[in-house]
Amino acid sequence: MLSLPITGTGAVASIGHDPAEIFANLCAGHGGRSALRGFDAGRFGAQHLFEIDDRPAPGIDEPGRATRFLLDAVAQAATDAGLGEDLSRIPIVVGTGLRELRSAELWWRDGTPFDADRLAFGPALRERFGALDTWTMSNACSASLYALACGADLIELGLAEVVVVAGVDVVTESMFGLSDRVQRQPPGHVLPFDARRRGTILGEGAAAVVLRREARPGDRVHGRLRGVGVNCDAHHATAPDLAGVTGAIRQAHDRAGVTPDEIDLIIAHGTGTPLNDRAEASATAEVFGVAAGRPLITGIKSLTGHTSGSAGVLSLVVALRALAEGVVPPIANLTEPLAEGAGLRLAMGAVVPHHGVTAQVNGFGFGGVNAVAVVGAA
Amino acid sequence: MTGVTGTVLGYGLAVPGARTAADLLTMSVGEHPAVDPAALIGRKGLRYKDRATQLALCAAGDALTDAGLTGGEDGTGVPGDDIAVVVSSNLGNVDTVCRVTSEIAAGGSVAISAMDIPNASSNVTAAEVAIRYGLRGPNLTFCNGGTSGLDAIYWALVLLATGRAQRALVIGVEPDNAQTRALTGHDRILDGAAAVVLGRPGAGGRARVSLPVRAPDTASCAAQLDAHGTPGVWFPPERSTMVGPLVFDLWSAHGAASGAAGVMQCVAALGWLETARPGPVYAMVSGAEASAAVAVAR
Numbered sequence: 011m012l013s014l015p016i017t018g019t020g021a022v023a024s025i026g027h028d029p030a031e032i033f034a035n036l037c038a039g040h041g042g043r044s045a046l047r048g049f050d051a052g053r054f055g056a057q058h059l060f061e062i063d064d065r066p067a068p069g070i071d072e073p074g075r076a077t078r079f080l081l082d083a084v085a086q087a088a089t090d091a092g093l094g095e096d097l098s099r100i101p102i103v104v105g106t107g108l109r110e111l112r113s114a115e116l117w118w119r120d121g122t123p124f125d126a127d128r129l130a131f132g133p134a135l136r137e138r139f140g141a142l143d144t145w146t147m148s149n150a151c152s153a154s155l156y157a158l159a160c161g162a163d164l165i166e167l168g169l170a171e172v173v174v175v176a177g178v179d180v181v182t183e184s185m186f187g188l189s190d191r192v193q194r195q196p197p198g199h200v201l202p203f204d205a206r207r208r209g210t211i212l213g214e215g216a217a218a219v220v221l222r223r224e225a226r227p228g229d230r231v232h233g234r235l236r237g238v239g240v241n242c243d244a245h246h247a248t249a250p251d252l253a254g255v256t257g258a259i260r261q262a263h264d265r266a267g268v269t270p271d272e273i274d275l276i277i278a279h280g281t282g283t284p285l286n287d288r289a290e291a292s293a294t295a296e297v298f299g300v301a302a303g304r305p306l307i308t309g310i311k312s313l314t315g316h317t318s319g320s321a322g323v324l325s326l327v328v329a330l331r332a333l334a335e336g337v338v339p340p341i342a343n344l345t346e347p348l349a350e351g352a353g354l355r356l357a358m359g360a361v362v363p364h365h366g367v368t369a370q371v372n373g374f375g376f377g378g379v380n381a382v383a384v385v386g387a388a
Numbered sequence: 389m390t391g392v393t394g395t396v397l398g399y400g401l402a403v404p405g406a407r408t409a410a411d412l413l414t415m416s417v418g419e420h421p422a423v424d425p426a427a428l429i430g431r432k433g434l435r436y437k438d439r440a441t442q443l444a445l446c447a448a449g450d451a452l453t454d455a456g457l458t459g460g461e462d463g464t465g466v467p468g469d470d471i472a473v474v475v476s477s478n479l480g481n482v483d484t485v486c487r488v489t490s491e492i493a494a495g496g497s498v499a500i501s502a503m504d505i506p507n508a509s510s511n512v513t514a515a516e517v518a519i520r521y522g523l524r525g526p527n528l529t530f531c532n533g534g535t536s537g538l539d540a541i542y543w544a545l546v547l548l549a550t551g552r553a554q555r556a557l558v559i560g561v562e563p564d565n566a567q568t569r570a571l572t573g574h575d576r577i578l579d580g581a582a583a584v585v586l587g588r589p590g591a592g593g594r595a596r597v598s599l600p601v602r603a604p605d606t607a608s609c610a611a612q613l614d615a616h617g618t619p620g621v622w623f624p625p626e627r628s629t630m631v632g633p634l635v636f637d638l639w640s641a642h643g644a645a646s647g648a649a650g651v652m653q654c655v656a657a658l659g660w661l662e663t664a665r666p667g668p669v670y671a672m673v674s675g676a677e678a679s680a681a682v683a684v685a686r
Contacts, residue, residue, distance in 0.1 A: 052496070053492055053493075053496035053497060054496065054497050055497065055498075107509060107510070107511075108509070108510065109510060109531055111481075111482075111485050111510070114482060114485060114486065114571065115485060115486065115489040117571070118485075118486040118489055118490070118567065118570075118571075119486075119489050119490060119493055124571075126478070126479075126571045126572045126573075127533055127534075127675070127676040129478060129482075129531060129533075130478070130531055130532050130533040130536075130675075132532060132533055132675065132676065132677040132678065133533070133675075133676040133677045135677070136677040136678070142602060142603070142604055142677070142678050143602055143678075144532075144677065144678075145530060145532050145539055145543070146530070146531050146532045146533075147528055147529065147530055147531075147532075148509075148510035148511050148529045148530070148531045149511050149527075149528060149529055150509050150510075150511045150515075156526075156528065159526075159552075160528075160543060160546070163546050163547070163549075163550045163552070164546070166550055167392060167546060167549055167550060169392070169546070182485065182508070183488075183489050183492055184484070184485045184488035184489050184492070184504075184508045185508045185509070186497075187488060187489075187491075187492045187496075187497040187500055188488065188497075188500060188502065188504055188505045188508050189505075190497040191497050191498070191500050191501075191502050191505075192502050192505065240526045240527075240552065241469070241524055241525060241526065241527075242473070242514075242515070242518045242523065242524050242525065242526070242527035243518075243524070244468065244518040244519050244521075244522050244523055244524045245519065246519070247505075247506035247512070247515060247516065247519070248505060248506055254524065257469075257524075375509075375511070376505075376506065376509045376511065376512075376515065377506070377509065377511050377512065377514065377515025377516075377518070377519075377527065378515060378518070378519075378527075379511060379514075379515065379527050
C-alpha cells in the first residue's frame, strides 16, 4: 500500500503566513474575514471575503497575486523539505480553480498589462525555481487534492522520486459576483454543518507539500500520504451528487488500505452551502455506517473562507499538524448541527485533544469533481 | 524511456474545414465555415454552455463513438466509472470571465446572470463532457500553456497506467472570440476541438502513443524521442522555425490552436499513418517555459 512521506509543507492564507501561524489561529478561533479589500463594495450585496491582506492600498487591486502566493507556499515547502530553491529536477503539480483569471479580469476591464502565458503558473515556477515539469490543473474546488493524486501517481509509476504538490486561488470578481448573484441574502459568516448555514464566502490561499518515495536521513516527516481517491459525479454542473461523493471516499479508503473504523479524523470540505454540507454529511454517514460516530470531523472554512482550489491541500496541511500536535481545532461558528449530521462527531466549541493516527481530507468541486485523501501520522 | 505508453482507440474533430484526421493534412489555407454544434449534436443541452464546451461536446461524442464507447454502461464492457476525461484549454472560459467582469463594472452583481456560474470555473468543459456522456472516472482540466495538449495526453497515460481509468477521453479545445484574440494578440484562434480516446497498450486501436517528454528547449526535447527511431515526419509547434524535408506544418490552415494543438497533432498523426505514409510521427508543442513532444506510431 502507498505510504509516501510528506517532508515539507507550506501555506499562506488570510489567517497566517505559514502552517504554524494558520494552525495556531484555527485553534484560537481567529478568522480572516474582512471587508472587501480589492473590489468596489458598492457593486455587491456581500461585503466580506477572506482575502490575504497584501494589496498596495485599500480598494486597489493588482495582477499576479495568485502567482505570488503560490511561489510563497512552494518555497516554504521546498525549504522545509531541504530542497532549497533549485527545483529544476522536481515535478510540480498545481491545482487551482481560477488560475490567474483575476489578472485577466484586470487586463480586460482596466487595461492592466497581462501576458496570456501567465494564466498558467509554469513560467513563474521556471523563473523562480528553474522548474521544468510543471502542470497547472484547473479542477475547481478539489483541484489541489486532484493534484495530490497526480503527484502520488508519478512516484508510484517511477516517473519521479520527489514531487511538489500545491494549490492556489485568489478571488476573481466574476466568481465573487456570480456567487453574490445567487446568494441574495449574503451569508455573513460561514457556518459549516450548521442548520442555519446560508452559503459560503470565498477566501484566498496557497498551500504546498513535498512528497517523496522514501524519506532521507535527516528529513522531517510530517506524515504519510496513504492514498487519494478521485472521480466525477457526471451529474450536475454545480450541485453535488451523493453517489459520486460516497464513491470518492470509498475509493480513497480502498487505495489507502483502510476501513472506515480506522479513520480517526476527517477534515471536511464543509463549505457552509446548504447543498454541500448536506451531501457531505449524508455521504459520511453512509460510508462509515456503524462507525459514523467514531471519527472526529472538523473543517477550516469558517475561519479561512472557501479557498477554492487551494482548500484541499490547505486542509491536508492542517490535518498533518493536528495529528502531530494531538489537538484538533473545532468547526468555528457551528452551534446547531444540521439534521444529516445527527450521529456524526462534529468538533464544536473548544479545541479537542485528539490522539488519532489516520486522517481523511475531503475536496469536492463544481462539475462534480471529487477528491479524497487519506494521510497517516509520521 | 518509461514503460508508460498507450494506444489511440478513436478520435473526434470539431475543427473548421476538417471532419476526418486526413482532412487536417490536406485542408486549404483560408476561411472555413465555423463549426455549428447544434447541427452536429442537436440543440438539446447546448443552451448556456460556452463556446469551448459546445465544441468539446461535439469532438468528444465523435471520439467516443469512434472508439466504440457511447458512455455509461454499454456493449464494450467499459463502464462510465472507468472512463477518465482530460481536457486541455488555455482560453476556454476567458470570454465568460471577461464579460461578467464588464457587466459587474456596468451594473453590479445584480446585473449578471446566474447561468454564467458554471462557466466561471475553468473546468466547466470537462465537467459538461462527463455529464453528457456519463463519464464518472477521474476528470482533469489542464490549462498549462502551449504544451497543455500533450500534457493532457501525458496525464491520461498516467491515469491508465495507475489503473485509475481503463479509457481516457482527451480533448483539446480553444474558442475564437474578441476576448481570446485580444488576450493572445492573435488575429484568429482555432475555434475548434480535437479529441482522442486512449487505452492501455495492447487494447488494439489505431496507433501507439508514447508518454510525452518535456524539455526546456525544442532541441533537447526532440533528442528525447530518439529512442523511437527515425521519424517519418515531424509536426512542429505553432509558429516554429523548424524546416526540412521531414517537417509538415499543420498550422497554416488554422487559427492559433494553443491548448488544442497537442491533441490535434495526435489526430493528424492518425491521418498520416492511415494514409500509408511513413511513421513514426513526431509532434512537438512549445510553451513559454518548456516544450513537449510525443511519438505516434502504428
